[in-house]
Amino acid sequence: MKTRQLGNQGLTVSALGLGCMGMSYAYGAADETESIATLHAAIDLGVNFLDTADMYGAGANEKLVGKAIQDRRDRVIIATKFGIQGRNAQGGLQVCGKPEYLRQQCEASLKNLGIDVIDLYYQHRIDPNVPIEETVGAMAELVQQGKVRYLGLSEASAATLRRAHAVHPISALQSEYSLWSRDLEDEILPTLRELGIGLVPYSPLGRGFLSGQIKTPDDFAPDDFRRNVPRFQGENFYKNLEVVDRVQQIAAEKGVTSGQLALAWILAQGDDVVPIPGTKRRSYLQENVAAADIVLTPADLARIEQVSPRGVAQGDRYPAAIMASVNH
Helix, strand or coil, X not given: CCEEEECCCCEEEECCCEECHHHCCCCCCCCHHHHHHHHHXXXXXXXXXXXCCCCCCCCHHXXXXXXXXXXXXXXXXXXXXXXXXXXXXXXXXXXCCCHHHHHHHHHHHHHHHCCCCEEEEEECXXXXXXXXXXXXXXXXXXXXXXXXXXXXXXXXXXXXXXXXXXXXXXCEEEEEXXXXXXXXXXXXXHHHXXXXXXXXXXXXXXXXXXXXXXXXXXXXXXXXXXXXXXXXXXXXXXXXXXXXXXXXXXHHHHCCCHHHHXXXXXXXXXXXXCCCCECCCHHHHHHHHHHHHCCCCHHHHHHHHHHCCCCCCCCCCCCHXXXXXXXX
């Protein structure tokens, strides 16, 4: 597995990370035995960048990751996040960026993970009621205390990134980015490159849709988060399925899966981009890891652009109440 650098502060990770959220949260039933086997397989395949958050299963996901890495801490880079307390009365996210809150959450995450230091600590969503300078200032104190190594933000706007980076270097921005979620190419990606901040795309497979495995809304478990997302509802679902079919045609010609093509496309966007596809099964993990070796020619990239241009996806990527928390 090749490595890539996130930011200019010295954080080096595998070119492909592993999103662990689905092992405990949002995507149907959990299977701890298979999840731990998947985490161990990822590490053995050279995937050393593991992503979790305090709110995935109210700490359950951090505990799962902690259990899996007990005897292999020196082989992994652990990223976790604070800032989402739950849902508000409107069904949106209750976000908190207060210094005392993040200090408390950092201690809880260290305990859940069973580690002495968090390698990359993100603010999960920006709190519009707390100046970013105040939050990042408190995060910087955690670095000085040796509890955190590198700092990140998630779903932050270009303006917020600039303000945060002026307080303490930000090594990575985690935001949704894939063949069908490309809004950040307008302003955010150029800002990241100007400031020397790496990009960690979550949902690089369009929440699994670009894998080509989902053909009908009934393929989602009854408690699957995606049932509430506009992009997966009604007419939008079937229009978006047409995009996946076109991507699959190009993938088939190259002898790869549509998911692998989607990951290879993300990796081709720059050496400062490290996608974290989530999976809770070893079979999908191996498929994802193989994508790191796919080389796309300029002609391949042009064809992909043709079938999946910016703005091609129908419907928002979150319900309206949750969309209100992104890109602050």
